[in-house]
Amino acid sequence: MQSALPQQVKIVEVGPRDGLQNEKETIPAEIKIALVDRLTAAGFANIEAASFVSPKWVPQMATSAEVMAGIARKPGVIYSVLTPNMKGFEAALAAGADEVVIFSSASEAFAQKNINCSIAESIARFAEVAAAAKLNNIRLRGSISCAFGCPYQGEVAPASVADVVKRLRDLGCDEIDIADTIGVGTALQVQHVMQLVAQDFPIASLSGHFHDTYGQALANIYASLEVGISIFHSSVAGLGGCPYAKGATGNVATEDVLFLLQGLGIQTGINLDAVVDAGQFISTHLGRKAVSRAGNALAAKRLG
Amino acid sequence: MQSALPQQVKIVEVGPRDGLQNEKETIPAEIKIALVDRLTAAGFANIEAASFVSPKWVPQMATSAEVMAGIARKPGVIYSVLTPNMKGFEAALAAGADEVVIFSSASEAFAQKNINCSIAESIARFAEVAAAAKLNNIRLRGSISCAFGCPYQGEVAPASVADVVKRLRDLGCDEIDIADTIGVGTALQVQHVMQLVAQDFPIASLSGHFHDTYGQALANIYASLEVGISIFHSSVAGLGGCPYAKGATGNVATEDVLFLLQGLGIQTGINLDAVVDAGQFISTHLGRKAVSRAGNALAAKRLG
Numbered sequence: 001m002q003s004a005l006p007q008q009v010k011i012v013e014v015g016p017r018d019g020l021q022n023e024k025e026t027i028p029a030e031i032k033i034a035l036v037d038r039l040t041a042a043g044f045a046n047i048e049a050a051s052f053v054s055p056k057w058v059p060q061m062a063t064s065a066e067v068m069a070g071i072a073r074k075p076g077v078i079y080s081v082l083t084p085n086m087k088g089f090e091a092a093l094a095a096g097a098d099e100v101v102i103f104s105s106a107s108e109a110f111a112q113k114n115i116n117c118s119i120a121e122s123i124a125r126f127a128e129v130a131a132a133a134k135l136n137n138i139r140l141r142g143s144i145s146c147a148f149g150c151p152y153q154g155e156v157a158p159a160s161v162a163d164v165v166k167r168l169r170d171l172g173c174d175e176i177d178i179a180d181t182i183g184v185g186t187a188l189q190v191q192h193v194m195q196l197v198a199q200d201f202p203i204a205s206l207s208g209h210f211h212d213t214y215g216q217a218l219a220n221i222y223a224s225l226e227v228g229i230s231i232f233h234s235s236v237a238g239l240g241g242c243p244y245a246k247g248a249t250g251n252v253a254t255e256d257v258l259f260l261l262q263g264l265g266i267q268t269g270i271n272l273d274a275v276v277d278a279g280q281f282i283s284t285h286l287g288r289k290a291v292s293r294a295g296n297a298l299a300a301k302r303l304g
Numbered sequence: 305m306q307s308a309l310p311q312q313v314k315i316v317e318v319g320p321r322d323g324l325q326n327e328k329e330t331i332p333a334e335i336k337i338a339l340v341d342r343l344t345a346a347g348f349a350n351i352e353a354a355s356f357v358s359p360k361w362v363p364q365m366a367t368s369a370e371v372m373a374g375i376a377r378k379p380g381v382i383y384s385v386l387t388p389n390m391k392g393f394e395a396a397l398a399a400g401a402d403e404v405v406i407f408s409s410a411s412e413a414f415a416q417k418n419i420n421c422s423i424a425e426s427i428a429r430f431a432e433v434a435a436a437a438k439l440n441n442i443r444l445r446g447s448i449s450c451a452f453g454c455p456y457q458g459e460v461a462p463a464s465v466a467d468v469v470k471r472l473r474d475l476g477c478d479e480i481d482i483a484d485t486i487g488v489g490t491a492l493q494v495q496h497v498m499q500l501v502a503q504d505f506p507i508a509s510l511s512g513h514f515h516d517t518y519g520q521a522l523a524n525i526y527a528s529l530e531v532g533i534s535i536f537h538s539s540v541a542g543l544g545g546c547p548y549a550k551g552a553t554g555n556v557a558t559e560d561v562l563f564l565l566q567g568l569g570i571q572t573g574i575n576l577d578a579v580v581d582a583g584q585f586i587s588t589h590l591g592r593k594a595v596s597r598a599g600n601a602l603a604a605k606r607l608g
Contacts, residue, residue, distance in 0.1 A: 005492075183601070186567025187526050188309075215560030215597035216567070218523040222491050248601040256519030263490025263520070293519035297487070297552040
C-alpha cells in the first residue's frame with residue numbers, strides 16, 4: 001500500500017476562519033492577524049483567513065477586512081475567504097483574497113433547514129460569484145458539507161455528493177472540498193465516496209475536510225491518502241467545536257494530521273513545532289487547553 | 305481493500321486494570337466491580353480486570369482479589385489479570401483468573417530503566433509463571449511495551465519487537481500484544497511491524513494495543529486491520545493517561561474503536577450504547593469528562 005500514498009500533501013489551515021467563527025467572545029483583529037502570521041511563518045501554502053458574511057449572522061467575522069489588511073502575506077501562499085454572495089465577493093476582491101470559497105451541502109434536509117432552498121438552487125445562486133471570480137482571476141473553491149452524514153436526515157447518498165461535485169465543477173471550481181460536517185464518516189465509506197467523486201473531478205484537486213467528533217478523522221485521512229487524496233483541511237489546536245453536539249470535537253487538529261503525515265514520510269513544507277506554538281498561542285488567548293492530542297503531548301514534552 | 309479486512313474483531317477491554325491503575329484517588333472495589341459488570345453486560349469477550357502486583361508499587365490494584373471475587377462472571381468471557389511473578393500467579397489462580405498476562409518491552413533502555421535487567425532476562429524470569437499457567441490450564445498472554453517507540457531510547461527496531469515475540473512464543477503464550485506505550489507509532493510503521501512479527505506468531509493471536517497520545521490510535525487500528533490484525537485493546541472512556549507526558553492522552557477509547565468497527569461493518573458482539581453508559585458511569589465517579597470523542601458525542605446527542 002505504501003507506493004499508493006501521495007508523496008506530497010497540501011494542508012489547508014482553516015483555524016482562523018472555520019475554527020474561530022463560532023467563538024462567542026469577540027477576538028480582536030490583532031490576535032487573528034498574529035495567528036495568521038504565525039501560520040504563514042510555519043509554512044502553510046493555503047490559509048482560510050476570513051469570511052465576508054453578514055456580521056449579523058457571524059459576528060466573529062466582522063473584522064475580516066481588518067484581518068486581511070493586517071496580515072503579512074508571503075508570496076505564493078493562498079489566503080482564502082468565504083463569500084456567500086456578490087456583496088461578500090466584492091469585499092473579498094477589495095481585500096485582495098487569493099481564493100474565494102462558495103459552499104453547498106450534499107444533504108437536501110441540511111440545505112432546506114439552513115438556507116431554505118434546494119441544493120440545486122443554492123448552487124445556482126453562486127453562478128454570479130463564480131463568474132466574477134473567473135473574470136478577476138481569483139481562485140474558486142467549492143465546499144460540500146454533510147458529505148458523509150447529516151444532522152437532520154441522517155444518511156447521505158454518495159450519489160448526492162457526486163451530483164454536487166458536478167454542479168460545482170460546472171461553475172468552474174478549481175478545488176472542491178468533501179466535508180464531514182458532523183464527523184460520522186468512517187474509513188471505507190470515505191474511500192468509497194472519494195473514489196466515486198474522483199470520476200467527475202480531478203483527484204489532485206479534491207480535498208478531504210474531516211471532523212473528529214467521533215474520533216475518526218485521522219483514520220479517514222489515512223484512508224483518503226490510500227485512494228490518492230492529497231489535500232486536507234485541518235484546524236490548529238482543533239479550533240472550532242461541533243454545533244450539532246455541544247461539547248463535542250469539531251475540526252481535526254492540524255498538529256495530529258502533521259504527526260501522521262510526518263510518520264508516513266509525506267512532505268507538507270510545514271514546521272510542526274511552529275504549528276504547536278501557534279496552537280498554544282491561540283489557546284492561551286482563548287483561555288483553554290488546545291484540542292489537539294499531538295499538540296498537547298508535544299507541548300507537555302517541552303515542559304519536561 | 306475492503307475484502308482484506310477481518311469480518312470479526314475481539315476487543316480486549318483494559319479500562320478496569322490498565323486504565324485505572326494510575327488513578328491517584330483510591331477507587332472502592334464496589335465501583336470497579338460495577339464497572340466490570342457493566343462491561344460484561346455490554347458484551348465484551350475479554351476484560352482485563354485486575355493485577356496481582358505488590359500494592360507497594362501499584363496501590364490502586366490492592367483490591368484485585370476483592371474485585372475478582374465480586375464480579376458477576378459470564379460464561380465464555382475471559383477475565384484477565386496481570387501477574388509479574390509467582391506470588392502474583394498464585395493469587396491469580398486463587399482468584400480464578402481465566403488468563404494471566406506477562407510482559408516485557410521491545411526497548412532495552414525501557415527494560416533497564418523499569419526493571420533493571422535486560423529484555424532477555426526479564427522474559428526468562430517469567431518461565432516459571434508460564435509453566436504454571438500451562439500446568440493449570442490458564443491462558444497465557446504476553447504483552448510487549450514500547451513496540452513503536454520508547455520514552456528513553458526513542459526509536460525501537462522492528463527486529464527487537466520480533467525477537468521479543470519469539471521469546472514470548474517460546475514460553476507458550478497464547479496471545480501476544482504489540483503495544484504502542486507512548487503513542488508515537490504511525491500507520492505504515494504499524495503495518496510494517498505487524499507484518500514482520502506475523503512471520504513468527506499466528507496473526508489471529510496477535511493484538512494491537514494503541515495509545516492516542518498523538519491522536520494516531522484509530523488510524524493505526526485501521527492500518528492494522530488492513531494487514532489482518534483482529535484483536536485490539538482499548539479502554540472505556542479512554543481511562544488511563546500517559547505517564548510520559550503529563551496531561552496527554554493514553555489508551556485509545558473503546559467507544560471510538562467501536563464507532564470505527566461499526567462503520568466498517570466488522571462484528572464485535574459489543575453494544576456501543578452500553579459502553580457509552582459504562583464510560584459515563586466511571587467518568588462520573590472520577591469527577592471528570594470521559595476522554596472519548598465518540599463517547600462524549602453520543603452522550604451529548606442523548607441530552608439533545
